[in-house]
Amino acid sequence: MQNQPAILQDLTVDFLRQHYPFDLLATPELQTLAQSCSLEFFPKDTPILAQGGNPAQSLFVIQKGSVRMSVLSENDEEIIIDMRSEGEHFGLTSMMRGTVTQMNVAAVEDTICYLFPKPLVAQMMRGNVEFAEAILQASAQRYLEKALTEIRQGDVRPSGERMLFTLPVRALLNRELVSCAGDCTIQQVAIKMRDLRISSMVIVDAHGVGIGIVTDRDLRSRVIAEGMDALTPVAAIMVSPVISIDQDDLAFEALLKMLNMGIHHLLVVEQGKAVGVITSTDLMLLQGQSPLLVAKGVNQQNSVEDLSVSLQRANQIIPLMFKEGAHPSSIGRVIAEINDRVTQKLLTLAEREFGAPPLPYCWIVLGSEGRKEQTFKTDQDNALIYADPADDAQAQAAREYFARFAEWMGDALEKCGYPRCPGDYMARNPKWCQPARVWHNYFIRWISEPEPQQALYTTIFFDLRAVGPATELAIALQDDVFRRAKGQNIFLAHLARVAIGHTPPLGFFRNFVIEKSGPHKHTFNLKERGSGPIVDLVRVTALEHGIRETNTIERLHALADTGAMPREQAEELEHTYEFLMLMRLRHQMDLVSRNDKPDNFLNPDKITAMDRTTLREAFQTVARLQADISERFMLSRLA
Amino acid sequence: MASVLEGLQRRLELWNGKYHYPITDARFCVIDTELTGLDRNQDAIIALSAIRMSGARILIGETFYSLVNPERALARDNVLVHRLRGDDLADQPTIQNALEKFAEFIGDDVIVGHFVQIDLGFLKRDFQRHLGRALNNRWVDTQRAHQWAFLQEQQFLGGYGMQSIENTEANLFELARRYNIRVHGAHHALYDAFLAAQVWQRVIVTLRDLGVRRLRDALRVAGG
Known part of the structure; x- marks a missing residue:
């Protein structure tokens, strides 16, 4: 019919084109979808699909808003499984299975969805294998999809957050390459992976060039599921050739490569030689409020005030990492890393304030911070150890300098959101701001003449950790302490x-x-x-x-x-x-x-x-x- | 005399069971027209659009849009609003051709629009004049529905001495803003109809919350 611009269909096509996996469809396919779809509005809190209810008749794609997916446990508690938002879809499994729906889906806010009728979606999936595979893929990859969507939409974030586009792959390498030769047995590889707690192993040739990779997934699907002999050389099951990326390429290119190849591990090479592996998790952490980002923000600040502002983001890290499935222990380590950076930055700021210190010193943290097991911000637990003064005059100078120094640090940390310790386990307490000699004596007394009350409060000192700068002072102390404590039965x-x-x-x-x-x-x-x-x-x-x-x-x-x-x-x-x-x-x-x-x-x-x-x-x-x-x-x- | 009887009959239909079904089971056509002006004695329709809804669902593939050759010079003001110039329209179908297709598209769906009585005034005139028949579809005005819902809330709030001073009349774009609806392009009849359709989706929810769930009741409070 003349004069009938298909502008609503065009809006729909444009929308779908921006969202994975619909972008895998050709324009005529998208137009067919748009022609038969409808748009429905779900006010906040409206149930859309019900657990145990009729199967979905359409695929729902969120045009605006977000939904919560949950199941009811046997004692009627709602367990939230997932949240989906703009550009993401739901109802696929319910629709494909055609039996009762297995979870509740409800609108979290006012939500608009495109509804694509079942026969049409089925037709698209039959006609386009790539699309079918993509849409069926497990939701674990949703992070990456989301990232790519943002990239496609040219989502402009403040400069500090565009790390995907500025950070080279080598900056993401956080451990040395673990590799083995192709004639190692599968069992040897599996043992090494378990002991080192890594999810992949690179197989290299005599020149250190990566020739293959084995992931824990491969061990499951190619060895265990197939009942393969664990003494087979690993070369038999490795994925080869291994997909690699140059260490100077950008994180964003690594992400694209993983997405394109549908893999989670990439070998990082330097002039052809394997230097490490990065995983999709490494890239995930770059997204949004990532811990790395906060840590980077810390390094860029040059005053206590700026630092405290940049740290406000730190509080959002825990829920984020939690959502991404991080173990509490990893969260603790990341938080410790951030706290350490803050402290190190403050130490340089303090040195700028008071001039160079008269003696080398080391800032130490105690208790849960010392164990890297902090989660939400807790009190300051810290102390200061400085090198033994040569004479009385130096001792006097050091005492005065470090007293002011520790006082300033305590205030600064407080401004950055770390409340003072009610028990006064802080370097600003003169008792906990002492030369190495005094610290050694403290520990000797705690160990050799323990008193019940002391045992209680000295425990936090046995979990001490050096932040810097003169870490050797703290290490010498620890050496001494651990040597003395061993065998001290009382x-x-x-x-x-x-x-x-x-x-x-x-x-x-x-x-x-x-x-x-x-x-x-x-x-x-x-x-x-x-x-x-x-x-x-x-x-x-x-x-x-x-x-x-x-x-x-x-x-x-x-x-x-x-x-x-x-x-x-x-x-x-x-x-x-x-x-x-x-x-x-x-x-x-x-x-x-x-x-x-x-x-x-x-x-x-x-x-x-x-x-x-x-x-x-x-x-x-x-x-x-x-x-x-x-x-x-x-x-x-x-x- | 005939028209009085017809009017009576239309009103009676609201009492018998004819429209006594849920709003979500109704078929709607959300329409919008563009006009050379608001004077029914001399102005003409220059664009017609319609989008079908099945209950509260907007059927993206079922749309109608036609420009109309007004067969007269356009007033300058409107050229600015619509960006349609006389030359653009010279090759377009006559009102009779456009209306025939429009009538075929809407069938006997319930017509929905924002301040829809303005559009209906011109459509009824041209149905008589060019198709030789009356346009008798049932209709709902989203503006009236919104206003009615608003007044219900005011009465309720008034009981608590909390009357709001908000203006009850709202143009389409104000309502879209209030309902947080994304606006794609204004003053194109089809985009405007799309906007009205989305407003209608929200108003259906508001009406439902106020106990208006059946088409009959929606026609009573905000249509005819």
């Missing part, structure tokens, strides 16, 4: 007593409630009675065996590696600890999202049945370990 017994001081609430699953009154009635303290005892128990065991790691997970690894603890027990504890931290983090995130102050008080009624069961097992593990320790140190006799 001291260790005191620490052990601390570790069994708080028992886990084993009875809570039988409706025993722990806090019976006060503001935290009907809850229990997840840190004090769950993760805390594990930290304490692992610390004692690590000190007992002279292990100098401070991070709980790393201590467990070291204990297992040296044979000081059976590997199964170490792994059980690791999982238990990760689980407890996860629960704690989730609880705190929940509070923060409601603008409450994060705390550790969990109401057992408010968690799912599965979490309750796991929690019970976790507490049983803690209780068992406490019993072991109690027996080993013969604590009953000590009393």
Whole structure:
């Protein structure tokens, strides 16, 4: 018909073209889709698909707004599985299966969706294999899709956030290349991957050129699923040739390459030689509020005020990483990295303020910060150690200089959002701002003449970590401490007593409630009675065996590696600890999202049945370990 | 006399069961026209557009758009609004041709539009004049529906002494802004109809919340 511009269809085609995987369709295919689609409006909170309800008759593509996908657990709790927003689709599996819908989909805000009728979508999928594969792909790749969409739309972000476009691939390499020769057996490779906790292994030839790659996915699908002999040379199952990228290429090009090839690992090469591997997760972290970005922001600031502004973003990292499936322990490490950078930056600012220090010094952090297990911002726990002065005059000068220095640092950290420590474990307290000699004496006294009260509060000093600049001061101190602590049974017994001081609430699953009154009635303290005892128990065991790691997970690894603890027990504890931290983090995130102050008080009624069961097992593990320790140190006799 | 009877009959139809079904089961045609001016004695239709809706769903593939040769010089003001010049329209179909196709497209769907009585005035005139028959489709005015819903809320709020001083009359673009609807291009009859269709989607929800769920009730409060 003349005079009939198809402008609404054109709007639809334009929209689809901007969104993966619809951009894989040719223009005539898109026009066919547009011709038969309809546009529906769903006000905020409207259910769109219902669990157990009729299957979807159309594929829904969100034109504007967002939806929440959730399932109801057996005890009617809503578990949110995913959120989808503009350009993303839902209803595909429900539509394709044609049986009852398996999840609830509801509009989170006012949402507009394009509806594409089932027969038409099926026709497109039959006619375009690439499209079919893409649309069926697991939602794990949605991050990358999203990123690409943004790129296509020319989404202009503030300069600091366009790291995908400015950062070379080599900046993303965070560990040295782990490789092996093609004649290694599959088993050898698998063992190495497990021990190093890596998800891929590069196979190189005699010249260090990558000839193939094996990922944990390959081990599953090509070895286990096929029942292949684990003693076969790895060359038989490696993916070859390996897709590589030059280390000077931009992160964005790596992303494109992964997307185009449908892979998650890329070999990074320097003049043809393999130098490392980057994964889709590395790139994911570059998106949006990534931790790397905050860390970079920190380096660029030149005053306390600017620093505190750039740090406001840091609070958003935890939920983000959490959403991306990061382990609580990785979150802790990232947070520690950011805190360290902030502190290092402040130290240079302080030196600028007060002039060069009279003696080398080292800023140290204690407790959870020392263990890299901090999550939401907590109090400052820090101290300062400086080189021993040569004479009284120098001692006097150093005392005065570092007193002012530490005072300034305390204020600056507070301005950056780290509240002062109520227990005054801060370098600004003269007691914790001392030359190396004094620090050595402190530790000697704590170890050789332990007193119950002291054992309690000195524990945080045994988790010390050097931030800089003169880290050798702290390392020498640690060497001395760990050497002395090993075999000091009375001291260790005191620490052990601390570790069994708080028992886990084993009875809570039988409706025993722990806090019976006060503001935290009907809850229990997840840190004090769950993760805390594990930290304490692992610390004692690590000190007992002279292990100098401070991070709980790393201590467990070291204990297992040296044979000081059976590997199964170490792994059980690791999982238990990760689980407890996860629960704690989730609880705190929940509070923060409601603008409450994060705390550790969990109401057992408010968690799912599965979490309750796991929690019970976790507490049983803690209780068992406490019993072991109690027996080993013969604590009953000590009393 | 005939028209009085017809009017009575139309009103009676609202009482018998004829339109007693959910709004979401109705078929609508959201329309918009462009005119050379607002004087029904001398002005003409120069563009006609319509988009079909199945209940609250906008059917993207079912649209109608036609320019019309007004067979007279265009007033300068309107040229500025529509960016349509006499030359653009010289080769376009006559009003009779365009209306025949338009009538075929809308069938007996319920007509929806923003301030739709203005469009209806011209359409009814030209249906009589060029097709020799009346345009008798049922209609809903999104502006009236919005205004009605607004007044209901005012009465409710008034009971709590919270009357808002917001203006009840709103043009299409103001409403689009209020409903947070993306505006693609203004003063093209089809884009405007698309906008009105999206406003109608929102108004249907508002009406539903106020208890207006059946087509009959929507026709009563905001149409005819």
